[in-house]
Amino acid sequence: MSRIGKKPVAVPNGVTANIDNGVLSVKGPKGTLTLGLSDLVTYSVDDGAIAVQPIGQSKQSRSHWGLQRTLVSNLIEGVTNGFTKILDIKGVGYRAASQGKTLKLQLGYSHDVDIAVPEGIEVKTPDNTTVEISGIDKQKVGQLAAEIRRWRKPEPYKGKGIAYRGEYIFRKEGKKK
Structure with a gap:
Protein backbone atom coordinates (compact mmCIF):
# COMPACT_ATOMS: atom_id res chain seq x y z
CA MET A 1 0.00 0.00 0.00
CA SER A 2 1.27 3.42 -0.87
CA ARG A 3 1.51 5.64 2.18
CA ILE A 4 1.61 8.73 0.01
CA GLY A 5 -1.17 7.61 -2.34
CA LYS A 6 -3.65 6.92 0.46
CA LYS A 7 -3.82 10.56 1.52
CA PRO A 8 -6.27 12.73 -0.45
CA VAL A 9 -4.96 16.06 -1.74
CA ALA A 10 -6.74 18.98 -0.08
CA VAL A 11 -8.04 21.66 -2.44
CA PRO A 12 -7.84 25.06 -0.68
CA ASN A 13 -10.37 27.86 -1.07
CA GLY A 14 -9.95 29.81 -4.29
CA VAL A 15 -8.73 26.74 -6.21
CA THR A 16 -10.94 24.78 -8.60
CA ALA A 17 -10.16 21.32 -10.00
CA ASN A 18 -11.92 19.67 -12.96
CA ILE A 19 -11.44 16.34 -14.73
CA ASP A 20 -12.36 16.42 -18.42
CA ASN A 21 -11.36 13.96 -21.20
CA GLY A 22 -8.46 12.44 -19.25
CA VAL A 23 -7.01 15.80 -18.22
CA LEU A 24 -7.01 17.28 -14.73
CA SER A 25 -7.02 21.07 -14.82
CA VAL A 26 -6.40 23.10 -11.67
CA LYS A 27 -7.06 26.84 -11.57
CA GLY A 28 -5.87 29.03 -8.73
CA PRO A 29 -4.74 32.56 -7.92
CA LYS A 30 -1.35 32.16 -9.65
CA GLY A 31 -2.64 30.53 -12.86
CA THR A 32 -3.83 27.31 -14.43
CA LEU A 33 -2.01 23.97 -14.71
CA THR A 34 -3.04 20.74 -16.42
CA LEU A 35 -2.02 17.11 -15.98
CA GLY A 36 -2.64 14.21 -18.35
CA LEU A 37 -4.16 11.44 -16.27
CA SER A 38 -2.80 7.91 -16.11
CA ASP A 39 -5.00 4.96 -17.13
CA LEU A 40 -3.70 2.88 -14.22
CA VAL A 41 -5.31 4.93 -11.43
CA THR A 42 -8.72 6.56 -10.85
CA TYR A 43 -9.20 10.15 -9.78
CA SER A 44 -12.16 11.60 -7.94
CA VAL A 45 -12.77 15.25 -7.15
CA ASP A 46 -14.90 15.45 -4.01
CA ASP A 47 -15.76 18.52 -1.98
CA GLY A 48 -12.44 19.97 -0.91
CA ALA A 49 -10.19 17.02 -1.90
CA ILE A 50 -8.83 15.00 -4.82
CA ALA A 51 -8.48 11.27 -4.18
CA VAL A 52 -6.28 8.94 -6.24
CA GLN A 53 -6.81 5.14 -6.18
CA PRO A 54 -5.15 2.32 -8.16
CA ILE A 55 -7.38 0.40 -10.59
CA GLY A 56 -5.98 -3.05 -9.84
CA GLN A 57 -3.35 -4.64 -7.66
CA SER A 58 -0.72 -4.90 -10.39
CA LYS A 59 2.77 -3.67 -9.57
CA GLN A 60 2.58 -1.03 -12.28
CA SER A 61 -0.71 0.50 -11.09
CA ARG A 62 0.48 0.53 -7.47
CA SER A 63 3.72 2.27 -8.48
CA HIS A 64 1.79 4.91 -10.45
CA TRP A 65 -0.51 5.51 -7.48
CA GLY A 66 1.92 7.47 -5.30
CA LEU A 67 3.49 9.23 -8.29
CA GLN A 68 0.16 10.50 -9.60
CA ARG A 69 -0.91 11.67 -6.14
CA THR A 70 2.35 13.64 -5.82
CA LEU A 71 1.88 15.19 -9.29
CA VAL A 72 -1.64 16.29 -8.31
CA SER A 73 -0.26 17.72 -5.06
CA ASN A 74 2.38 19.67 -7.03
CA LEU A 75 -0.36 21.16 -9.23
CA ILE A 76 -2.28 22.39 -6.18
CA GLU A 77 0.89 23.75 -4.53
CA GLY A 78 1.95 25.47 -7.76
CA VAL A 79 -1.28 27.39 -8.37
CA THR A 80 -1.52 28.51 -4.72
CA ASN A 81 2.09 29.28 -3.65
CA GLY A 82 4.36 28.56 -6.61
Missing part, protein backbone atom coordinates in the same frame (compact mmCIF):
# COMPACT_ATOMS: atom_id res chain seq x y z
CA PHE A 83 7.86 27.09 -6.48
CA THR A 84 11.24 28.78 -6.06
CA LYS A 85 14.81 27.53 -6.47
CA ILE A 86 17.73 29.70 -5.41
CA LEU A 87 21.19 29.21 -6.89
CA ASP A 88 24.35 30.64 -5.31
CA ILE A 89 27.36 31.39 -7.52
CA LYS A 90 30.80 31.14 -5.91
CA GLY A 91 34.06 31.98 -7.62
CA VAL A 92 36.22 34.94 -8.55
CA GLY A 93 34.69 36.73 -11.54
CA TYR A 94 31.60 34.52 -11.63
CA ARG A 95 28.41 36.56 -11.87
CA ALA A 96 24.88 36.57 -13.23
CA ALA A 97 22.58 39.25 -14.63
CA SER A 98 18.95 38.97 -15.65
CA GLN A 99 18.06 40.87 -18.83
CA GLY A 100 14.39 40.43 -19.73
CA LYS A 101 13.83 36.85 -20.87
CA THR A 102 17.57 36.08 -20.90
CA LEU A 103 19.94 35.17 -18.09
CA LYS A 104 23.54 36.22 -18.77
CA LEU A 105 26.20 34.27 -16.85
CA GLN A 106 29.92 34.98 -16.65
CA LEU A 107 31.51 31.73 -15.49
CA GLY A 108 35.17 31.97 -16.41
CA TYR A 109 34.72 30.97 -20.03
CA SER A 110 36.03 33.14 -22.88
CA HIS A 111 32.39 34.01 -23.67
CA ASP A 112 29.26 34.84 -21.71
CA VAL A 113 26.65 32.12 -21.34
CA ASP A 114 23.18 33.27 -22.38
CA ILE A 115 20.26 31.14 -21.19
CA ALA A 116 16.76 31.74 -22.55
CA VAL A 117 14.11 31.72 -19.83
CA PRO A 118 11.06 29.60 -20.80
CA GLU A 119 7.51 30.94 -20.74
CA GLY A 120 5.90 30.89 -17.30
CA ILE A 121 9.22 31.08 -15.42
CA GLU A 122 10.58 34.22 -13.76
CA VAL A 123 14.30 34.71 -13.09
CA LYS A 124 15.58 37.39 -10.72
CA THR A 125 19.11 38.30 -9.71
CA PRO A 126 18.96 40.20 -6.39
CA ASP A 127 22.75 40.48 -6.49
CA ASN A 128 25.30 39.30 -9.02
CA THR A 129 25.99 36.00 -7.21
CA THR A 130 22.39 34.86 -6.59
CA VAL A 131 19.80 33.60 -9.07
CA GLU A 132 16.16 33.12 -8.01
CA ILE A 133 14.02 30.97 -10.31
CA SER A 134 10.28 30.94 -9.63
CA GLY A 135 7.14 29.72 -11.35
CA ILE A 136 4.04 27.60 -10.91
CA ASP A 137 5.31 24.43 -12.62
CA LYS A 138 7.72 22.52 -10.36
CA GLN A 139 9.20 20.52 -13.26
CA LYS A 140 10.05 23.62 -15.33
CA VAL A 141 11.58 25.45 -12.35
CA GLY A 142 13.74 22.46 -11.41
CA GLN A 143 14.75 21.81 -15.04
CA LEU A 144 15.91 25.39 -15.59
CA ALA A 145 17.84 25.35 -12.29
CA ALA A 146 19.55 22.10 -13.30
CA GLU A 147 20.46 23.47 -16.74
CA ILE A 148 21.99 26.61 -15.19
CA ARG A 149 23.89 24.54 -12.60
CA ARG A 150 25.24 22.22 -15.30
CA TRP A 151 27.41 25.02 -16.74
CA ARG A 152 29.66 25.02 -13.62
CA LYS A 153 28.99 22.34 -11.03
CA PRO A 154 30.58 23.02 -7.64
CA GLU A 155 34.05 21.54 -7.46
CA PRO A 156 35.28 19.86 -4.26
CA TYR A 157 38.64 21.63 -3.76
CA LYS A 158 37.75 25.33 -3.64
CA GLY A 159 33.95 25.09 -3.76
CA LYS A 160 33.73 27.23 -6.90
CA GLY A 161 30.70 26.86 -9.15
CA ILE A 162 26.92 27.10 -9.08
CA ALA A 163 25.18 25.38 -6.15
CA TYR A 164 21.63 25.20 -4.87
CA ARG A 165 20.96 27.25 -1.75
CA GLY A 166 21.52 24.98 1.25
CA GLU A 167 23.36 22.29 -0.75
CA TYR A 168 26.33 20.75 1.05
CA ILE A 169 29.49 20.59 -1.06
CA PHE A 170 31.82 17.81 0.11
CA ARG A 171 35.24 19.45 0.33
CA LYS A 172 38.49 17.60 -0.30
CA GLU A 173 41.91 18.36 1.04
CA GLY A 174 44.45 19.55 -1.52
CA LYS A 175 47.83 18.09 -2.39
CA LYS A 176 50.41 17.81 0.34
CA LYS A 177 54.14 18.32 0.01
Whole structure:
Protein backbone atom coordinates (compact mmCIF):
# COMPACT_ATOMS: atom_id res chain seq x y z
CA MET A 1 0.00 0.00 0.00
CA SER A 2 1.27 3.42 -0.87
CA ARG A 3 1.51 5.64 2.18
CA ILE A 4 1.61 8.73 0.01
CA GLY A 5 -1.17 7.61 -2.34
CA LYS A 6 -3.65 6.92 0.46
CA LYS A 7 -3.82 10.56 1.52
CA PRO A 8 -6.27 12.73 -0.45
CA VAL A 9 -4.96 16.06 -1.74
CA ALA A 10 -6.74 18.98 -0.08
CA VAL A 11 -8.04 21.66 -2.44
CA PRO A 12 -7.84 25.06 -0.68
CA ASN A 13 -10.37 27.86 -1.07
CA GLY A 14 -9.95 29.81 -4.29
CA VAL A 15 -8.73 26.74 -6.21
CA THR A 16 -10.94 24.78 -8.60
CA ALA A 17 -10.16 21.32 -10.00
CA ASN A 18 -11.92 19.67 -12.96
CA ILE A 19 -11.44 16.34 -14.73
CA ASP A 20 -12.36 16.42 -18.42
CA ASN A 21 -11.36 13.96 -21.20
CA GLY A 22 -8.46 12.44 -19.25
CA VAL A 23 -7.01 15.80 -18.22
CA LEU A 24 -7.01 17.28 -14.73
CA SER A 25 -7.02 21.07 -14.82
CA VAL A 26 -6.40 23.10 -11.67
CA LYS A 27 -7.06 26.84 -11.57
CA GLY A 28 -5.87 29.03 -8.73
CA PRO A 29 -4.74 32.56 -7.92
CA LYS A 30 -1.35 32.16 -9.65
CA GLY A 31 -2.64 30.53 -12.86
CA THR A 32 -3.83 27.31 -14.43
CA LEU A 33 -2.01 23.97 -14.71
CA THR A 34 -3.04 20.74 -16.42
CA LEU A 35 -2.02 17.11 -15.98
CA GLY A 36 -2.64 14.21 -18.35
CA LEU A 37 -4.16 11.44 -16.27
CA SER A 38 -2.80 7.91 -16.11
CA ASP A 39 -5.00 4.96 -17.13
CA LEU A 40 -3.70 2.88 -14.22
CA VAL A 41 -5.31 4.93 -11.43
CA THR A 42 -8.72 6.56 -10.85
CA TYR A 43 -9.20 10.15 -9.78
CA SER A 44 -12.16 11.60 -7.94
CA VAL A 45 -12.77 15.25 -7.15
CA ASP A 46 -14.90 15.45 -4.01
CA ASP A 47 -15.76 18.52 -1.98
CA GLY A 48 -12.44 19.97 -0.91
CA ALA A 49 -10.19 17.02 -1.90
CA ILE A 50 -8.83 15.00 -4.82
CA ALA A 51 -8.48 11.27 -4.18
CA VAL A 52 -6.28 8.94 -6.24
CA GLN A 53 -6.81 5.14 -6.18
CA PRO A 54 -5.15 2.32 -8.16
CA ILE A 55 -7.38 0.40 -10.59
CA GLY A 56 -5.98 -3.05 -9.84
CA GLN A 57 -3.35 -4.64 -7.66
CA SER A 58 -0.72 -4.90 -10.39
CA LYS A 59 2.77 -3.67 -9.57
CA GLN A 60 2.58 -1.03 -12.28
CA SER A 61 -0.71 0.50 -11.09
CA ARG A 62 0.48 0.53 -7.47
CA SER A 63 3.72 2.27 -8.48
CA HIS A 64 1.79 4.91 -10.45
CA TRP A 65 -0.51 5.51 -7.48
CA GLY A 66 1.92 7.47 -5.30
CA LEU A 67 3.49 9.23 -8.29
CA GLN A 68 0.16 10.50 -9.60
CA ARG A 69 -0.91 11.67 -6.14
CA THR A 70 2.35 13.64 -5.82
CA LEU A 71 1.88 15.19 -9.29
CA VAL A 72 -1.64 16.29 -8.31
CA SER A 73 -0.26 17.72 -5.06
CA ASN A 74 2.38 19.67 -7.03
CA LEU A 75 -0.36 21.16 -9.23
CA ILE A 76 -2.28 22.39 -6.18
CA GLU A 77 0.89 23.75 -4.53
CA GLY A 78 1.95 25.47 -7.76
CA VAL A 79 -1.28 27.39 -8.37
CA THR A 80 -1.52 28.51 -4.72
CA ASN A 81 2.09 29.28 -3.65
CA GLY A 82 4.36 28.56 -6.61
CA PHE A 83 7.86 27.09 -6.48
CA THR A 84 11.24 28.78 -6.06
CA LYS A 85 14.81 27.53 -6.47
CA ILE A 86 17.73 29.70 -5.41
CA LEU A 87 21.19 29.21 -6.89
CA ASP A 88 24.35 30.64 -5.31
CA ILE A 89 27.36 31.39 -7.52
CA LYS A 90 30.80 31.14 -5.91
CA GLY A 91 34.06 31.98 -7.62
CA VAL A 92 36.22 34.94 -8.55
CA GLY A 93 34.69 36.73 -11.54
CA TYR A 94 31.60 34.52 -11.63
CA ARG A 95 28.41 36.56 -11.87
CA ALA A 96 24.88 36.57 -13.23
CA ALA A 97 22.58 39.25 -14.63
CA SER A 98 18.95 38.97 -15.65
CA GLN A 99 18.06 40.87 -18.83
CA GLY A 100 14.39 40.43 -19.73
CA LYS A 101 13.83 36.85 -20.87
CA THR A 102 17.57 36.08 -20.90
CA LEU A 103 19.94 35.17 -18.09
CA LYS A 104 23.54 36.22 -18.77
CA LEU A 105 26.20 34.27 -16.85
CA GLN A 106 29.92 34.98 -16.65
CA LEU A 107 31.51 31.73 -15.49
CA GLY A 108 35.17 31.97 -16.41
CA TYR A 109 34.72 30.97 -20.03
CA SER A 110 36.03 33.14 -22.88
CA HIS A 111 32.39 34.01 -23.67
CA ASP A 112 29.26 34.84 -21.71
CA VAL A 113 26.65 32.12 -21.34
CA ASP A 114 23.18 33.27 -22.38
CA ILE A 115 20.26 31.14 -21.19
CA ALA A 116 16.76 31.74 -22.55
CA VAL A 117 14.11 31.72 -19.83
CA PRO A 118 11.06 29.60 -20.80
CA GLU A 119 7.51 30.94 -20.74
CA GLY A 120 5.90 30.89 -17.30
CA ILE A 121 9.22 31.08 -15.42
CA GLU A 122 10.58 34.22 -13.76
CA VAL A 123 14.30 34.71 -13.09
CA LYS A 124 15.58 37.39 -10.72
CA THR A 125 19.11 38.30 -9.71
CA PRO A 126 18.96 40.20 -6.39
CA ASP A 127 22.75 40.48 -6.49
CA ASN A 128 25.30 39.30 -9.02
CA THR A 129 25.99 36.00 -7.21
CA THR A 130 22.39 34.86 -6.59
CA VAL A 131 19.80 33.60 -9.07
CA GLU A 132 16.16 33.12 -8.01
CA ILE A 133 14.02 30.97 -10.31
CA SER A 134 10.28 30.94 -9.63
CA GLY A 135 7.14 29.72 -11.35
CA ILE A 136 4.04 27.60 -10.91
CA ASP A 137 5.31 24.43 -12.62
CA LYS A 138 7.72 22.52 -10.36
CA GLN A 139 9.20 20.52 -13.26
CA LYS A 140 10.05 23.62 -15.33
CA VAL A 141 11.58 25.45 -12.35
CA GLY A 142 13.74 22.46 -11.41
CA GLN A 143 14.75 21.81 -15.04
CA LEU A 144 15.91 25.39 -15.59
CA ALA A 145 17.84 25.35 -12.29
CA ALA A 146 19.55 22.10 -13.30
CA GLU A 147 20.46 23.47 -16.74
CA ILE A 148 21.99 26.61 -15.19
CA ARG A 149 23.89 24.54 -12.60
CA ARG A 150 25.24 22.22 -15.30
CA TRP A 151 27.41 25.02 -16.74
CA ARG A 152 29.66 25.02 -13.62
CA LYS A 153 28.99 22.34 -11.03
CA PRO A 154 30.58 23.02 -7.64
CA GLU A 155 34.05 21.54 -7.46
CA PRO A 156 35.28 19.86 -4.26
CA TYR A 157 38.64 21.63 -3.76
CA LYS A 158 37.75 25.33 -3.64
CA GLY A 159 33.95 25.09 -3.76
CA LYS A 160 33.73 27.23 -6.90
CA GLY A 161 30.70 26.86 -9.15
CA ILE A 162 26.92 27.10 -9.08
CA ALA A 163 25.18 25.38 -6.15
CA TYR A 164 21.63 25.20 -4.87
CA ARG A 165 20.96 27.25 -1.75
CA GLY A 166 21.52 24.98 1.25
CA GLU A 167 23.36 22.29 -0.75
CA TYR A 168 26.33 20.75 1.05
CA ILE A 169 29.49 20.59 -1.06
CA PHE A 170 31.82 17.81 0.11
CA ARG A 171 35.24 19.45 0.33
CA LYS A 172 38.49 17.60 -0.30
CA GLU A 173 41.91 18.36 1.04
CA GLY A 174 44.45 19.55 -1.52
CA LYS A 175 47.83 18.09 -2.39
CA LYS A 176 50.41 17.81 0.34
CA LYS A 177 54.14 18.32 0.01
